[in-house]
Amino acid sequence: MAEPAIALQGVERRYGERIALRNVTVEVAEGQTLAVLGANGAGKTTLLRVLATLLRPHGGAARVLGSLLPEESWKVRGRVGYLGHDPLLYRELSGRQNLLYHARLHGVPTEVVDLQLEAVGMFRRADSPVRELSRGMLQRLAAARATLHDPALLLLDEARAGLDPAAADKLEPLIGHESGRTRVLITHDVEGGLAESDLALGLRGGDQVFATASAAIDGAEARRLYT
Amino acid sequence: MLGAARAILAKDLAIEWRTKESVPAMALFTVTVYVLFHFGLDRDSLEGDLASGVLWVTLLLAAIIGVTRLFAAEREQGGIDGLLLAPVDRTSLFVAKATGMFIYLVALEIVSVPVFGLLLLGPNVSDAFPELLLILLLADIGLATVGALVSALASESNARELIVPLLLLPLLVPLLIASASATAPLMRQVAVAEDLGRWALLLAGYDLMFLLIALAVFDFLLDD
Numbered sequence: 001m002a003e004p005a006i007a008l009q010g011v012e013r014r015y016g017e018r019i020a021l022r023n024v025t026v027e028v029a030e031g032q033t034l035a036v037l038g039a040n041g042a043g044k045t046t047l048l049r050v051l052a053t054l055l056r057p058h059g060g061a062a063r064v065l066g067s068l069l070p071e072e073s074w075k076v077r078g079r080v081g082y083l084g085h086d087p088l089l090y091r092e093l094s095g096r097q098n099l100l101y102h103a104r105l106h107g108v109p110t111e112v113v114d115l116q117l118e119a120v121g122m123f124r125r126a127d128s129p130v131r132e133l134s135r136g137m138l139q140r141l142a143a144a145r146a147t148l149h150d151p152a153l154l155l156l157d158e159a160r161a162g163l164d165p166a167a168a169d170k171l172e173p174l175i176g177h178e179s180g181r182t183r184v185l186i187t188h189d190v191e192g193g194l195a196e197s198d199l200a201l202g203l204r205g206g207d208q209v210f211a212t213a214s215a216a217i218d219g220a221e222a223r224r225l226y227t
Numbered sequence: 228m229l230g231a232a233r234a235i236l237a238k239d240l241a242i243e244w245r246t247k248e249s250v251p252a253m254a255l256f257t258v259t260v261y262v263l264f265h266f267g268l269d270r271d272s273l274e275g276d277l278a279s280g281v282l283w284v285t286l287l288l289a290a291i292i293g294v295t296r297l298f299a300a301e302r303e304q305g306g307i308d309g310l311l312l313a314p315v316d317r318t319s320l321f322v323a324k325a326t327g328m329f330i331y332l333v334a335l336e337i338v339s340v341p342v343f344g345l346l347l348l349g350p351n352v353s354d355a356f357p358e359l360l361l362i363l364l365l366a367d368i369g370l371a372t373v374g375a376l377v378s379a380l381a382s383e384s385n386a387r388e389l390i391v392p393l394l395l396l397p398l399l400v401p402l403l404i405a406s407a408s409a410t411a412p413l414m415r416q417v418a419v420a421e422d423l424g425r426w427a428l429l430l431a432g433y434d435l436m437f438l439l440i441a442l443a444v445f446d447f448l449l450d451d
Contacts (some may be wrong), residue, residue, distance in 0.1 A: 016382075063287035074314070077311070078312075078313060082308070088309040090238065101234055101237075102313070104234035105231055105313035105315055107230075107314070145309075166299070227448065
């Protein structure tokens, strides 16, 4: 049997004395999508940052793409695409300069940059400084950045925020289900998140409320996480 | 590692070229201070220990401006996460930041040292230019190394404008003593390179020691 892309067993993360995640246990097979649901402050972004190796887990066992965190974090970096609240783009540089910079860091051929700009519909505005772009354009560039190195695992935190329907459709091949990548997505669109995921993880105050097949969760049950 | 360092450095220089936040601010600060000394001391020219002290204390204080801003783009625009997600040796970030700071300091001195000479020195200092250049380069390497280290340490703090000078200035005291002592004889009416070799060696030792410390600990500074 193939090793799961993500295997968390009792994962815990604290900020000082405050527990942000407690006893999170879930397995995600390669190519599956996990929707992480929960109210603000439930620990969703913390979980994503742990999976991205940006935060160390303080307890339990976390294995991502076959590598144990934090000991083997270096093996995971470069295989993860992270699209969070912050676009991770430098405002004073153009979209093209930003992508070229990330391409160099990831050892990706520079020709890929133009392909990515085309794929997200930003080729014509590629030379505008990022600070002059709208929120939706920024998000499209951020998606191009996050998928530039063809990552095996995508970590998406409200990835479609600020996108119009046409732009959201344009990004589907990169960050949607049809990308074929293993995905962890955070969304406040409960029904939409459940519909596009195979598994759902519910968090409340850092505690795991459920971790099961999305089809087994109904919208009303998931909505109780927000009350 | 060098490929990543080059990419980070090119990005930093492109941002500085567009924003002009560090080097012009540092240069303006030093020129203003030299003008103030010119009028405040009410002398036609300075020499020896006093001239050397004014030159170096002003340069070190100007360096604080650059060090405080060295990680600004990473901190304010999330660039540090982008770097930490990339499969690159984190030491490349130190190499890039220290090299960037060194370039900023050289650019600063191209402007500020002639202004210092013009406003505060007597006519004979140009004789000692090669020796002064050597001391400036050795001091810049040390300043850039310690500056990159301190800037990374303070980058996650909200009180970085306070932390940078508090950490940086005590660490720079040996560098200040060596640089000022090496430069003072060069700024006398008759310039002589007194004990230059000893002070240059001390500066080179300081540079090497902090370079090794930075290479050893920088990875841990970025760890969560």
